[in-house]
Amino acid sequence: IKHPLQHTWTLWYYETDRTRAWDECQKEVISFNTAEDFWSLYNHIKSPSELKSGCDYSMFKQGIRPMWEDDANKNGGKWVLQLDKKQRLSDLDNFWLEIVLCMIGEAFHEHSDDVCGAVASVRPKGDRIGIWTADFNKSQAVLDIGRKLKERLKIQPKQTIGYQVHRDTMVKAGSVTKNTYSV
Ligand code: M7G
Known part of the structure; x- marks a missing residue:
C-alpha cells in the first residue's frame, strides 16, 4: 500500500510562446496523492535548473490554477525567494525540492490550509521561487509560513525574504512590488 498524502497535488509547466496568451502557456502535467507517486514523478522529470530560461514549474493543490485570478489565489500573495x-x-x-516536500508533507501545520502552491521561475536575470498563500490578511498564517520556510531552507536570520500581495504584483508588471511582510 502506498503512503497517502493529505492533499492531491498538480504539477504545471509553463513555457513561453509569444503567439499565445500567458494562461494558454500553462500546461497541467500530472496530479499525485501518494509519496511514492511523487518520487516517481520527481525522478522522471527535469529539475528546475535544467529547464529552458523563461520556463516555470508550479505545484499547486488540485483544483487551484497557478494564477492570481484563481479564486483560491485572488486574495493571496507569495513569499519570494529571489536567487x-x-x-x-x-x-x-x-x-x-525542500519546498515541495514541506507542502506535500504539510510542514506548515495549522497553516497548511493557507498554502496554495509554489512556483519556480527560471529566468536569465536570476531565478525565483514563490510560495503562494491564500489570504494576505491572515498575517499570523503568512508570517508563520515565512518563518518556517526560512528555517527549512536554512536561510540566514540576517537575510530577509519578502511577501508580496498578488494584487500589487498584477498592477506593477515589470517594476518592483512592495513587500507587505518580511521575515
Ligand atoms: P512572471 O513570470 O511572474 O515574472 O510574470 P517574470 O517577469 O520574472 O517573467 C511575467 C508576466 O506573466 C506578467 O507580467 C504577466 O503578464 C504574466 N503573468 C504572470 N503571472 C503569475 C500571471 C497570472 O497569474 N495571471 C496572469 N493573467 N498573467 C500572469
Missing part, C-alpha cells in the same frame, strides 16, 4: 545567478547551480533545485 542570484550563481544560485541556479547551488540552491535552485534543493530549495524547490
Whole structure:
C-alpha cells in the first residue's frame, strides 16, 4: 500500500510562446496523492535548473490554477525567494525540492490550509521561487509560513525574504512590488 498524502497535488509547466496568451502557456502535467507517486514523478522529470530560461514549474493543490485570478489565489500573495545567478547551480533545485516536500508533507501545520502552491521561475536575470498563500490578511498564517520556510531552507536570520500581495504584483508588471511582510 502506498503512503497517502493529505492533499492531491498538480504539477504545471509553463513555457513561453509569444503567439499565445500567458494562461494558454500553462500546461497541467500530472496530479499525485501518494509519496511514492511523487518520487516517481520527481525522478522522471527535469529539475528546475535544467529547464529552458523563461520556463516555470508550479505545484499547486488540485483544483487551484497557478494564477492570481484563481479564486483560491485572488486574495493571496507569495513569499519570494529571489536567487542570484550563481544560485541556479547551488540552491535552485534543493530549495524547490525542500519546498515541495514541506507542502506535500504539510510542514506548515495549522497553516497548511493557507498554502496554495509554489512556483519556480527560471529566468536569465536570476531565478525565483514563490510560495503562494491564500489570504494576505491572515498575517499570523503568512508570517508563520515565512518563518518556517526560512528555517527549512536554512536561510540566514540576517537575510530577509519578502511577501508580496498578488494584487500589487498584477498592477506593477515589470517594476518592483512592495513587500507587505518580511521575515
Ligand atoms: P512572471 O513570470 O511572474 O515574472 O510574470 P517574470 O517577469 O520574472 O517573467 C511575467 C508576466 O506573466 C506578467 O507580467 C504577466 O503578464 C504574466 N503573468 C504572470 N503571472 C503569475 C500571471 C497570472 O497569474 N495571471 C496572469 N493573467 N498573467 C500572469
